[in-house]
Amino acid sequence: MGEAGRHDRELRERAERVLPGGVGGHLSTRLLPEGYPQFYVRGKGARLWDADGRAYVDFLCGYGPNLLGYGHPAVDAAFAEQLARGDTLSGPSPLLVELAETLVAQVSHAAWAIFCKNGTDATTLALMVARAHTGRRKVVLAKGSYHGSAPWCTPVPAGTLPEDRAHQIHHRYGDAEDLERAVRAAGADLAAVVASPFRHDAFVDQSLPSAEYAARARALCDETGALLVVDEVRAGFRLARDASWRQLGVDPDLTSWGKALANGHALSALLGAETARAAASRLYVTGSFWGQAAPMAAALATLREIRGGDYLERLVHAGERLREGLHAQAAAHGYVLRQSGPPQMPQILFDGDPDFRRGFAFCEEAQRRGVLLHPWHNMFLCAAHGDAEIDEALAATDEAFAALRRREATLSAPAALAGLLPRH
């Protein structure tokens, strides 16, 4: 049905020749409706432009990094100013210290920071610190949660060994009893409990954890001496200005951060409580670009906006307006659209759509009308989603619902998802 523009298709053909399987990872459009552009040439605020010159209101936000708006003036000015002085030098700049101090002041549980590049770096470091701290091996994780794409956590096992996932025990996210069962199964060998701030798994409804679940995780770690790790890479600073579980009254020992930390500039971090400092200081972990000064300048500027601005209230406001609008439109067109997760990180799934044919067709129709939604992954609001952008998006989605209704008889299951969907 839909088809990407000519330039995008030409780029895909070239990409097939020089990238294995074409564009890979989370930026691949292989699991998205066909019309979605694979390549973008420009971003500003909440908008993207594809290689064929088509403009979009974007609710993917780079899958998280875009928190304040693409090309945010203050953030990018701070980045550019530091880049002109120096970025990757033979040692860090003083901004390393300033940024660590800023995060320690802002995130309640944190006494120290280690900066890295990938979110996966930070989640891997969390496991290393927990194992060094406890001298133990086992890690309790939630089944289906995404914590990166290193051999120990990539959701696809190709190229990995069973040893890469040794000593992992899984539980059902949000289920305090099942968490306790998993912790008991680890016996005296438990190094860490790892959880996302909320359940933001692909293909399923999102769910916020209860305060009881978070408190049980904390209590079980306190009881066993294991470390409590919350992986903030995707949700960090979109739920709160502090670590996400502070709202639930729980302070983790370690939190991993990335994506939005420098509003799109390459930076991630592990933050840790005092108790884990000695263990963290024994690790040897580093990367060629971990000392880069310019992304740290960008992070400091991002954190100034986070502390001093109303970005979070704007995210929530925009997310609520989008949610209310979609809800009304869906009902008017005779659909039940399940909207889960916090409004600023919404998941939209159609009722009665086990093979995602409706979700794909709806998103495809929205994309053709200049709005980028996601049919099976949580989306992201940014502070540049103002009323005008939400109004524009809702005008397009209303037409998309109508188009979906017209196509109901001819919808077919997206072949790309075959074999990937969770069983019901």
Place this chain on the structure above:
Amino acid sequence: MGEAGRHDRELRERAERVLPGGVGGHLSTRLLPEGYPQFYVRGKGARLWDADGRAYVDFLCGYGPNLLGYGHPAVDAAFAEQLARGDTLSGPSPLLVELAETLVAQVSHAAWAIFCKNGTDATTLALMVARAHTGRRKVVLAKGSYHGSAPWCTPVPAGTLPEDRAHQIHHRYGDAEDLERAVRAAGADLAAVVASPFRHDAFVDQSLPSAEYAARARALCDETGALLVVDEVRAGFRLARDASWRQLGVDPDLTSWGKALANGHALSALLGAETARAAASRLYVTGSFWGQAAPMAAALATLREIRGGDYLERLVHAGERLREGLHAQAAAHGYVLRQSGPPQMPQILFDGDPDFRRGFAFCEEAQRRGVLLHPWHNMFLCAAHGDAEIDEALAATDEAFAALRRREATLSAPAALAGLLPRH
């Protein structure tokens, strides 16, 4: 003896509070002479400025990323121009395709590319591709070679498990017979042979491999069906404009690249031969910032300089002038300075200095005179090391040798290195 400046010392004290153990990883000065600055505020060309305003001719070059000079005008202009259009978007930019095409055209063995951020990402990917391609587990590495700081390769075991290093077999770098022994030990389970372009291990003389060693590695992989991986992260584009072993007549199946690929901007890559394409396409590997467009623009500009300019001849010329100058000065002052490795990536070690007391004192005296050398890690030349910079450096090192001679009676072994040095 030496002491860092007041601002640097104050920053270190602050760093101790908010970073575990202070600045970590390869950028830490904990294993360097005391006077070395831990923080830098500016870099330009081959020069660095520390937080106390002292200027240096820098032979560390960010430990590799600085290939063409800090703040290279053409590279940074390309970066800034793309940043203004868009960097971390909801998909890659067309530059992804252009960069992959450029590398495939430039690096003989390469048919495809995957882009990532850390050098460690690229070396980890190499192992994953080799294991996916062969369906086997074992990897033959050189003892003491550095391939990154993930749990499978960090030189310090804190926080890692024995399982992280499962199926690794070590051999002596450069020893074709020992390589064959290791390959035979893997039996039918060999996935890959991994080697650096030359032996650039810390604390020891560097050595270039013989053509026979490289050819044996290739032949053993061909015979067993394993993949030959050359880790170019540190040496890539400093030995050649192609993959380093092309000069030895050997084409690897996989090469990992990082550091200098975008002249200091955060980008790494795995390049692969056609034979490994199908396996690479089956992996799920990604990172929040792997699609960033601005570092790809910087890499394209860097590769234009690499292809079209005389950067490599200038690196070699500067390295040879430094080497000849140091050789003559050492002899004049009654020392034997062993200078190993290619001139553009030199290691300098004093004869009769098993605990590095001379090396430390010499580097400390050079640092006090405005030249950053390294007493136990290979150094790096960049294209901004012109005759003026080398002359300036040699004037300082001549005085440093004289100062070393005056201090001979009072030198003591650097305490920081205790327990780290290889046994002789």
